[in-house]
Amino acid sequence: MPPEVRAQEEAFAEQQLNALLPESLLSNLFGSGVFGIGGAIALIFGALAAGSEYGWGTLKSVLSQRPGRLGVLLGKLAALGLFLLLFVLLALSAAALGSFAVARLEEAAVDWPSVGELFRGFGAGALILLVWGSLGFALAVLFRGTALAIGLGLAYALAVENILATLPIEGDTFERIRKATLGENTLGLSNSFGSPFPEGFGVPEPLVEPERAVLVLSAYAVGFVLLAALLLWRRDVT
Amino acid sequence: METRGLTKRYGRRITAVDNLDLAVRRGEVYGFLGPNGAGKTTTLRMLLGLIRPSSGRARVLGERPGAPDGLARIGALVESPAFYPYLSGKDNLRVMARYADVPWWRVDEALMEVELQGRAKDKFRKYSLGMKQRLGVAAALLKDPELLILDEPTNGLDPKGMADMRALIRELGSGERTVLLSSHLLGEVEQICDRVGVVRKGRLVAEGTVAELRGREGLLVRAEPLEEASYIAARLEGVEEATVVDGTLRLVADPERSAEINAKLVSAGIRVSELRPAEQSLEEVFLELTGRETV
Numbered sequence: 001m002p003p004e005v006r007a008q009e010e011a012f013a014e015q016q017l018n019a020l021l022p023e024s025l026l027s028n029l030f031g032s033g034v035f036g037i038g039g040a041i042a043l044i045f046g047a048l049a050a051g052s053e054y055g056w057g058t059l060k061s062v063l064s065q066r067p068g069r070l071g072v073l074l075g076k077l078a079a080l081g082l083f084l085l086l087f088v089l090l091a092l093s094a095a096a097l098g099s100f101a102v103a104r105l106e107e108a109a110v111d112w113p114s115v116g117e118l119f120r121g122f123g124a125g126a127l128i129l130l131v132w133g134s135l136g137f138a139l140a141v142l143f144r145g146t147a148l149a150i151g152l153g154l155a156y157a158l159a160v161e162n163i164l165a166t167l168p169i170e171g172d173t174f175e176r177i178r179k180a181t182l183g184e185n186t187l188g189l190s191n192s193f194g195s196p197f198p199e200g201f202g203v204p205e206p207l208v209e210p211e212r213a214v215l216v217l218s219a220y221a222v223g224f225v226l227l228a229a230l231l232l233w234r235r236d237v238t
Numbered sequence: 239m240e241t242r243g244l245t246k247r248y249g250r251r252i253t254a255v256d257n258l259d260l261a262v263r264r265g266e267v268y269g270f271l272g273p274n275g276a277g278k279t280t281t282l283r284m285l286l287g288l289i290r291p292s293s294g295r296a297r298v299l300g301e302r303p304g305a306p307d308g309l310a311r312i313g314a315l316v317e318s319p320a321f322y323p324y325l326s327g328k329d330n331l332r333v334m335a336r337y338a339d340v341p342w343w344r345v346d347e348a349l350m351e352v353e354l355q356g357r358a359k360d361k362f363r364k365y366s367l368g369m370k371q372r373l374g375v376a377a378a379l380l381k382d383p384e385l386l387i388l389d390e391p392t393n394g395l396d397p398k399g400m401a402d403m404r405a406l407i408r409e410l411g412s413g414e415r416t417v418l419l420s421s422h423l424l425g426e427v428e429q430i431c432d433r434v435g436v437v438r439k440g441r442l443v444a445e446g447t448v449a450e451l452r453g454r455e456g457l458l459v460r461a462e463p464l465e466e467a468s469y470i471a472a473r474l475e476g477v478e479e480a481t482v483v484d485g486t487l488r489l490v491a492d493p494e495r496s497a498e499i500n501a502k503l504v505s506a507g508i509r510v511s512e513l514r515p516a517e518q519s520l521e522e523v524f525l526e527l528t529g530r531e532t533v
Contacts, residue, residue, distance in 0.1 A: 057320030061377065064286050064314045065337035066306050237288040 022099045023111040026121040027194035029095040035125055035190055038091065039132035039182075042084055043153045046136025049080045050228065051146030060237050069232050077137065077225060084133050088125040092118070124189050124214075131182065131217045132157070134224035141228040157183070179207050182220060188213035239285065239385065239418065243294035246280050246440075254280040256440035257294065262418055262433075267411035269431030270420040273528050277440035278420045282316050282389050285418075299385055310338065313383035315391055319374025323363035327354060327373045330362055334377045348376040351406070367394030375403070379410075386410060389420045404430055428520045438528045451523045457496055458516035459487040459503070467508045474502055488516055 001009075019028050029035075053059040062072055096112075103110045113121070139149035161183035167174075178184050188208030208216070239262040246255040255277040262268040272278045283289040285296055287304015301308030321330040331345040349355045352372040357365070365373065371394050378386060391407065392400045400423075408430050411417040421427050427434060428448050436444040436451075444451055461467040468487050472480040477499065479490040491499065493515040500513050 056322060057318070058322060060283075060286075060288055060316060061320050061334065062337055063288060063304075064309065064312075064316065065334050065377075065381075066309045066339055067337055068304075068306050071306075234290075236290060237283070 017102075017106060017108075020099055020102045021106075021108050021111075022096065022103055023109075023113065024194070025092075025095055025099050026113055026117060028099065029091065029121070030124070030190040030193045031195050034091050034095075035128045035186065038087065038125070038129055039186060040154060040157050042087070042129040042133035043136035043157060044150055045083065046080055046133035046138075047140040047146050047149040047153060048136075049076050049133075049140070050137045051140030051143070051149050054140070054144040055146055063237060070229060073229055073232050077134075080133055080137065081130060084129040085126055088122055088129060091125065092122060121193060124192070124210075127214065127217050127221070128186050128189060131186075131221040131224070134221045134228070135182070138224040138228040138231075141231045175207065179212075180216065182217070184208055185213040185216045185220075189217065239296075239298045239416070241281075241285075241294065241296040244281065244284060244291050244296055245293045246277070246284060246289060247292040253440055255284070255291075258437070258440065258442055260435060260442060260445075262416060264416055265414050266432040267407070267417040267419060267430055269427035269434040270418060270437070271422070271424070271427060271434055271524060272420075272437035274422070276437045276528070278437060279317055279389055280440075281437070282314070282387055282418070282420060285387065286312070286314055286316065288316070310381060311384045312387060313378035313381055313385070314387040314389075315371075315374040315378045316387065316389045318393070319370045319377070321362045321370075321373060321377075324361065326359045326361055327365065327369075327376075328358040330373065331377060331380065335380055338381050340381050344380050344382070348379045351379055352376045353402070368396060368399050371395055372399075372403075375406070384415060386415060386417045388417065390422065391419070392421070392423060392426060400426070424519075424521045424524055434520070436524060436527050443527050444523075448520055451520065452518045453523065455491070455493055456516045457489040457491055457493060457499065458512070458514055459489060459499075459510065460485075460512035461487060461503060461508045461510045463508070466506075467503055467510075470503060470506050470508065471499065474499060 018024060019031075053062065059072075063069060067075070100110060102108075112118070136149060136153050139153050140146055143149050143152075161181055164178055164181055165183060184206065185208050188206040189210050191206045192210035192213075206213075239260070241258050241260045244255055244258040244260070245253065247253050258277070258281060260281070270278055270281070280289060284291050285298050285303050286309070287302075296303050299308050299311050321327075322333065325333065328345060328349065331348060332342065335342060335345050346355070349358050352375050354369060354372050354376060357369060362370070362373070371391065375388070375391055378388065388407065392403050395403055404426055407417060407419060411430070411432075419427065419431060431448065433445065433447055434451055435442055459467065459471070464482055464485070464487060468480050468482050471477055471487060471489055476495045477489050477491045481488050489499070496513055496515070500510055503510050
């Protein structure tokens with residue numbers, strides 16, 4: 001093997017190893033797509049949290065007891081939110097444990113990101129999961145069940161988002177549409193922690209700045225919750 | 239509990255409940271009768287705030303339907319009982335007790351009232367239809383409610399279960415508690431209810447005590463020749479009306495006069511083979527009122 005190729009391979013391996021160390025904890029976690037998959041899982045849990053009551057017919061039993069409709073909605077959202085926050089905490093803890101183990105095995109320095117950066121990572125992960133979870137929740141209330149909500153939600157998350165991201169269409173209008181999608185904003189926020197891949201590895205640059213992504217994702221989360229609240233408040237329970 | 243002009247429309251064509259005026263007095267057991275699709279369940283759901291009326295108003299225990307303060311004093315079983323299939327009967331009631339904000343020990347009491355304590359730890363999905371129904375009634379009883387709304391509570395019960403449920407409902411309604419019972423089992427309603435309301439196509443077509451609904455007293459006569467018997471009977475003192483129905487003569491008259499009427503018919507040469515008080519059953523009244531639609 002020519003020495004320059006060997007040198008390139010060694011540099012690449014070193015870059016990959018560095019991406020696994022504690023100092024790259026957040027870029028590794030967000031760049032590996034945990035919150036992309038996590039978003040889909042959050043969507044499913046959101047749909048299950050709201051839709052199961054329709055499927056079992058238990059919504060009428062619950063609402064006939066005492067709590068108001070909005071009380072039930074807020075309770076379920078609080079439980080879903082708590083569950084998703086625990087999921088983020090678990091993902092962060094698992095990633096930290098893994099990177100610590102790699103650092104020990106490789107006898108590398110254990111340099112953690114700053115506390116502020118860790119909090120920012122926790123907040124970003126929570127926001128991403130909450131927005132996808134609230135989408136699943138709103139879809140389940142809209143369709144009064146889990147199956148259609150999960151089916152359509154995953155079709156959007158996995159198919160529509162990918163098609164929009166990869167279609168070779170140029171132009172301001174299409175770019176504005178892409179900038180408004182959940183996936184592009186999730187990517188914009190995730191990539192603000194850096195990429196675990198070496199430069200020039202072909203990872204597309206996000207269209208959305210992280211600050212804008214936070215605002216857009218927050219607006220989506222609030223919108224989905226309001227939609228679910230409005231539907232639950234207004235519609236008959238049959 | 240009172241409704242005024244309560245109406246529920248689905249689109250322009252379907253009116254499930256049409257301008258319904260209903261009043262259930264405190265402490266009574268009120269039977270709510272009607273054929274399938276008459277609007278009974280829709281009305282009950284509106285009283286619980288599960289369905290919003292298109293127009294009209296309702297007050298339940300002095301509150302608007304669905305108000306938490308009102309629901310805290312109402313126990314309800316509407317249509318089929320629905321619970322979490324992966325939880326036991328007891329755990330389901332615990333969940334409902336937390337929603338209702340009632341003490342945990344009420345769960346055991348409610349289970350005992352419906353005699354389900356022996357199977358309380360089994361998963362709800364393993365329950366028979368009758369057990370599910372009893373758990374639904376137990377959930378309705380959790381709050382020791384002032385108003386009990388029961389929609390077809392004997393559905394799925396075996397004859398003994400039905401008899402037990404009737405006894406339970408009678409007991410529950412014997413004190414201060416008000417019971418609104420929707421049922422298509424007319425014998426059940428006849429035995430239990432103080433007053434009855436009959437709905438047809440969303441409208442209240444009759445209301446009163448069972449005795450009132452059965453209407454005027456009368457006599458049933460089998461005699462020959464029938465037409466001549468009818469002609470003579472119609473002219474007898476104390477007989478308000480005489481009609482021939484299905485080969486029998488029906489007289490609107492005080493049953494106390496049956497001996498006198500019999501004597502006069504016989505003396506007029508009529509051969510009387512049967513003469514007895516004719517009492518319309520609630521079922522006959524119901525079928526008359528609802529146009530023999532499916533019960």
